[in-house]
Amino acid sequence: MIVFNLIYNPMHQENTRGSCLCSGVHFSFLLPHVRFHYCHCESCRKTTGSSNASNILIPRAQFRWEKGEAIIARFTDSVVNPGFRRWFCSRCGGPVPRLNRTDEFFVVPAGLLDSPLSIRPERSIYWSERAKWLVAVDEIPKHLESLDSAISGEMLHA
16 A cells, blocks of 8 residues: 655645546546656556656545546456556546545546646656657757648658
8 A cells, every 4th residue: 555645735725627638527626636746657658648647646535526427437457457447538538537546546637637737747657667769858859830730841841
């Protein structure tokens, strides 16, 4: 069992809201949080389709479904990582918050947030499982336009 030291600060009760891609599912939670981290485990990479998940752990009592809880589909892995949960909107397929394995905390994907967030990730976990192709953001070019625009521009100037 993982134990977190949550220091409750009633002066930092920030109400944060989020939703899925189609806005069918809405949720809110109060800070303070327990953890905010990047998770590089294989299950999180496969769930997000990316190099990592950006997860905020919120005590269950501080989390609330605002809309759409009935359209949430649930998957629990029984083969690769038994007990790993993935919850998603049954309409758009987008991820939604899920309970952790002990049912104590909601794992909130930070990319779902509609409200500004005053906290930042504190650590990367399962670093040894990170994608071998992962490159630090500072090491690659940045474009202000979309991928299609960037590709078209590169092709025009090639």
